[in-house]
Every structure is written in structure tokens, then in C-alpha cells.
Amino acid sequence: MKRPWVVIASAAAIVTLAMGVRQAFGLFLPPMSVELGIGRADFGLAVAISNLVFGLAQPIVGALADRHGAGRVVLAGTLVYVAGLIGASWAGSALGLHLTFGLMVGLAMSATTFVVVLGAVGRVVPAERRGLAFGIVTAGGSLGQFLVVPGAQMLLSEVGYRLALIALAGLVAVCAALAIGVAGKPAGGAQAGPDQSLGEALNEAAGHRGFWLLNAGFFVCGFQLVFIATHFPAYLDDHGLGLGIGASALALIGLFNIFGSYLFGLAGDFWRRKYVLSGIYVARAVVTAAFLALPLTAGTALGFAAVMGFLWLGTVPLTSGLVGQIFGVRYLSTLYGIVFLSHQVGSFFGAWVAGYVYDRSGSYDAVWAASILLAIAAALLHLPIRDAAVRRTQAA
Amino acid sequence: MKRALPWLAPLALLPVLALGLFLWRREGALIWLSDFIAACF
Numbered sequence: 001m002k003r004p005w006v007v008i009a010s011a012a013a014i015v016t017l018a019m020g021v022r023q024a025f026g027l028f029l030p031p032m033s034v035e036l037g038i039g040r041a042d043f044g045l046a047v048a049i050s051n052l053v054f055g056l057a058q059p060i061v062g063a064l065a066d067r068h069g070a071g072r073v074v075l076a077g078t079l080v081y082v083a084g085l086i087g088a089s090w091a092g093s094a095l096g097l098h099l100t101f102g103l104m105v106g107l108a109m110s111a112t113t114f115v116v117v118l119g120a121v122g123r124v125v126p127a128e129r130r131g132l133a134f135g136i137v138t139a140g141g142s143l144g145q146f147l148v149v150p151g152a153q154m155l156l157s158e159v160g161y162r163l164a165l166i167a168l169a170g171l172v173a174v175c176a177a178l179a180i181g182v183a184g185k186p187a188g189g190a191q192a193g194p195d196q197s198l199g200e201a202l203n204e205a206a207g208h209r210g211f212w213l214l215n216a217g218f219f220v221c222g223f224q225l226v227f228i229a230t231h232f233p234a235y236l237d238d239h240g241l242g243l244g245i246g247a248s249a250l251a252l253i254g255l256f257n258i259f260g261s262y263l264f265g266l267a268g269d270f271w272r273r274k275y276v277l278s279g280i281y282v283a284r285a286v287v288t289a290a291f292l293a294l295p296l297t298a299g300t301a302l303g304f305a306a307v308m309g310f311l312w313l314g315t316v317p318l319t320s321g322l323v324g325q326i327f328g329v330r331y332l333s334t335l336y337g338i339v340f341l342s343h344q345v346g347s348f349f350g351a352w353v354a355g356y357v358y359d360r361s362g363s364y365d366a367v368w369a370a371s372i373l374l375a376i377a378a379a380l381l382h383l384p385i386r387d388a389a390v391r392r393t394q395a396a
Numbered sequence: 397m398k399r400a401l402p403w404l405a406p407l408a409l410l411p412v413l414a415l416g417l418f419l420w421r422r423e424g425a426l427i428w429l430s431d432f433i434a435a436c437f
Contacts, residue, residue, distance in 0.1 A: 027430045132402060139406070147412070150419030153427050233428070247424030254420070255413065259406050266402055 002184060004124045008133050010181020011117035012140030014074055017175055018081065018112035020144025021168045024152035025050075025101060031161040032097070042094035046101040048348075053106030055344025061110040062119065062337025063198060066330065070120035071183025077111025078175040080104050085169035089162040112175055114141065114316055115340050119333030120182040122324045128269060130324060134317035135265020142261045142313055146254035186330065196392065201331040204392075210326055210385035211335070214319055215342040217277065220378035221315045222346025224284060224371050228308060230351045235364055236301055245298045249305035256309030264314030265321070273318045273325065278382040280311050280318070285375035287311070292368055326387060 029043050065073040084104030091097045110116075118134055125133040148171075155164040196204075205211040236246050267276045291304040323336045354367040420427075 027427060029430055143409070143412070143416075146416045147419065149427060150416070150423040153423040153430075154419065157423075157426065243425055243428055247420070247428040250427060251417065251420035251424055255416070258409065258413070262406050263403070 002124060002181070004121075004129075004133070006181050007121055007124045008136055010178045011070075011121050011137045014117055014175050014178045014182065015113050015137060015141040016144035017148075017171055017178075018077075018109065018144070019141040020148025021081075021085070021152070021172050022050075022105065022109055023145045024149050024168065025105075027149070027153050027156055028161050028165070031156065035161070036091065036093060036097070038094045038097070042097065045094075046097045048351075049098055049102030050106035050109070051344060051347060053103055054109045055341045055347075057107050057110040058115050058340045058344075059334060059337035061107075062115045062333035062335075062340075063331075065111075065116040065119055065333040066186055066198070069183055069185045070116050070333070071179045071181075073111045073116050074179040074182060075176055077108045077116075078172060078179065081108035081112060081172045081175070082169045084108055085165050085172065089165035089169075110337075112172075114138065114320065115333050115337045117182055118320050118336065119186070119329065120184070122320075122329035122332045123186055127325070131265050131268030131270075131273070131317060131321055133265075134268070134321050135262040138265055138313055138316045139258050139262035141316075142254070142257040146251075146258060149254070196330060198331060198334065201327065201334065204390060205327055205335050205338070208326065208386075208390065210387065211323075211339075213381045213385050214322060214339050216381050217281070217378045218315065218319055218339050218343040219346035220281065220374045221319075222343035222348075223350035223374060224346075225312060226347040226350035227354045227367060227371055231354045231358070231364060231367070232305075234358075239296045241296065241298060241301055245301055249301055252302055252305040253309035253312060256306050257312040260310035261313040261316065265317030268318050268321045272387060273322045274382045274385045274387050277315060277318045277322070278379045280314050281375045281379035281382070284308070284311050285372045285379070288368060288372050288375070322385070322387060326385075326390060328389065 025047060029040065033039065033043060061073060061077075081104070084100045087100035087104065088097060091100055114137070118137060121133050121137055122130060148168075152164060152168060155167055159167070232249070233246050236242065236249070264276060264280065287304065287307045291300060294300045319339060320332070320336045323339060324332050327335055353370075354364065357367050358364055
């Protein structure tokens with residue numbers, strides 16, 4: 001069996017690169033729009049396809065990782081990712097962009113990010129250290145976002161978008177080597193519990209109320225984060241806080257997200273994860289309400305960005321940790337993949353509904369209110385989760 | 397002290413975070429102006 005720290009470090013590095021490069025896509029809108037003669041809608045569709053495929057493929061790709069090992073899945077995902085980025089650098093039309101940025105990178109993301117690598121990490125780390133391990137890996141994803149996004153912008157300014165994409169493909173290719181660190185077939189083991197088929201694991205989860213409550217909570221997480229990510233800049237612009245404050249707010253979200261991802265993961269080793277999760281949602285509701293109640297100034301906008309950044313991905317190590325805690329780690333990637341799909345569905349609604357409401361009413365007020373109410377609902381939904389490990393009779 | 401160590405571990409990232417902040421300071425305006433920040437976060 002591999003040393004846990006090798007697996008954790010490899011997993012963290014894989015998500016650092018995979019998440020970081022993906023998060024830099026938005027920067028390519030201006031140069032690619034000019035070069036390819038496409039509009040914001042076409043570029044937006046490519047990103048939407050990517051997010052949709054990422055979510056829809058995740059349970060299936062997670063199941064493949066549970067069956068064949070994370071290493072092979074990460075390797076295959078890396079090859080598709082690299083091909084998608086190089087393909088995007090050659091794309092001459094919106095359709096090309098939809099196939100590369102959209103379909104290929106979306107699929108590759110499902111094979112190279114949290115759901116797949118956390119399964120591998122969960123199997124080599126003792127249950128009492130799982131929060132720490134998941135926190136480190138999640139912080140890796142946040143660090144990638146914080147470092148790669150401005151790095152890619154610098155690259156873009158220096159060498160243009162085609163070469164920048166090829167350079168990013170080179171960065172992603174490193175994941176092929178890192179895949180060795182998370183390789184290995186998940187064949188039972190001390191952490192895995194009694195033998196269980198995939199179908200039995202799915203039936204067990206489907207019959208557990210806590211699994212559905214986790215799905216509902218993660219839906220809210222996706223809704224809130226993507227609403228803020230998509231519409232917060234426009235909200236600041238509407239209120240006369242533009243460039244300087246907006247750019248600083250983005251940096252603060254990225255910076256505090258690193259600390260939050262790690263510390264909330266670690267908190268899961270000390271306190272019951274469902275209560276920590278509930279606390280995150282309460283905090284999001286309180287911070288959002290305070291932000292709206294106070295006069296909008298540079299200080300309140302930056303304070304909101306810092307606190308929401310801290311609360312941004314703290315839900316990932318806690319939610320995945322709860323899935324592992326309740327159902328074991330043998331099918332963690334499959335089961336957490338399903339929960340992640342709920343997150344992506346929430347993300348879709350967070351971006352779309354907010355835009356729709358704004359177009360109809362000329363304000364985000366109703367969406368902010370919905371976001372607060374959903375956060376309170378999510379906080380309450382986590383409380384009745386039975387978080388004890390499910391008891392199984394040993395298979396014959 | 398040993399018990400506090402895991403909570404303080406992120407401080408080891410400070411040099412890397414300083415690099416990140418430098419990059420954001422330099423590139424933040426252009427990132428904001430890319431007009432498609434949703435994909436970044």
C-alpha cells in the first residue's frame with residue numbers, strides 16, 4: 001500500500017493543476033471572441049457545456065475510479081484534457097470551442113478533480129485523519145485557482161491565446177506523472193468494510209435519508225457560489241464599484257478560499273461534520289444578510305468577498321467526508337460523484353435563475369433573499385442526518 | 397504546540413500566497429476586464 005502522504009500530495013497537486021487551468025478559461029473570452037468572431041453567448045455555451053458534462057459524467061467516472069483505480073482514470077482524463085486544450089488552440093469556430101472547451105474539458109474535469117482523487121485518498125488515510133487529508137486536497141484546488149488564474153492572464157498578455165493554451169496543456173500534462181501517486185486498485189482493505197457490489201452500495205445510499213439531505217445541501221452550495229461568481233461583479237458595477245474593488249474582491253475570494261478549504265476539512269476531524277456544515281450555511285446566510293443590510297462600500301464589498309471566500313469550498317471536504325463516514329470509502333467516488341452532480345445542478349440554477357430574475361425585475365434583491373433562505377434551509381437539512389456508519393452484515 | 401500545528405500549517409504557504417497576491421495585483425484589472433469572471437470562480 002502506498003504511503004498516505006504520497007497519495008495526498010499527488011492528489012492535491014493533480015487538483016491544483018486541473019482546477020487552476022479550468023478556472024482560467026474565462027480569461028480567454030476577449031481574445032478568442034475577436035479571433036474567432038464569436039460572441040459572449042457562444043463562449044458562455046462552451047463553459048455551460050463544460051459544467052454540465054462535468055456534473056453528468058461525474059457519477060460514472062467516479063464508478064470507473066472505484067472499479068479500476070484513480071490512477072488510470074486520472075491518466076485518461078489528463079490525455080483528454082491536454083487534447084481539449086490543444087484542440088481549443090486550433091479551434092476556428094464556435095462549434096470547435098464547444099467540442100474542446102465544452103465537451104472534452106468537461107469530461108476531463110470529472111476525471112481529474114475532487115471526486116476521483118478523494119476516493120483514492122480516503123482509502124489510504126485512517127478515518128480519524130480523513131478531514132485533514134481531504135482539507136489538504138481541497139486547498140490544493142483553491143490554490144490552483146488563486147495562482148493559475150493570474151498566471152494564465154500574464155501568459156495570455158505575453159504570448160497570445162494559442163500559445164497560452166498550449167502552455168496550459170503542458171501544465172496539465174504533469175498530471176499524467178502525478179497519476180502514479182494515486183494509482184492502485186481499490187480492492188477492499190481495512191478501511192473499506194465488507195464486500196459490497198456497486199448496485200448494493202447505490203441501493204444502500206438511495207435508502208438512506210442522509211444521502212438525499214447531503215444532495216440537497218450541496219445543491220444549495222452550488223446555487224450560492226455560482227450566483228455570486230456570476231452576478232457579484234455585475235452587482236458591484238451596478239452600484240458604482242468597478243474595476244479596482246472588483247479585482248481586489250476576486251483576489252480575496254481566492255486567497256481566503258485556500259484557508260477555508262483546509263481549515264474546515266481539519267475541523268471535520270474534531271467536530272461532527274454535519275454540524276460544521278450546518279455552521280457554514282448559517283454563516284453564509286448571516287454574512288449575506290449583513291452585506292445587504294449595510295451600505296455598499298468598498299469596505300463591505302471586500303469584507304463580504306473575504307468571508308465568503310473563507311466559506312467557499314469548505315463544504316467539499318466536509319460533504320465528501322460525511323459520505324465516506326456514513327457509507328465507507330469503497331464506493332466513495334461513485335457516491336460523492338452523485339452528490340457532486342447535485343452541486344452542478346444547483347450551479348446551473350444559480351447562474352440562470354439569477355440572470356432571469358434580474359432581466360425581469362431589474363434587480364438581484366429576490367435572488368439574494370432566496371440565497372439567504374436556501375442557506376438557512378441547508379443549515380437545517382444537515383441537522384437530522386444520521387452520520388453513524390451504516391451497519392452491514394458481512395457478505396458471504 | 398503539537399496540537400496547534402495542523403491549524404497553523406497553512407502559514408507555510410505564505411511565500412506562495414505572496415506570489416499569488418503579486419500576480420493578482422499585476423493582473424487583477426485585466427482579469428476583471430475579461431468580462432467572464434464566472435468561469436474563474
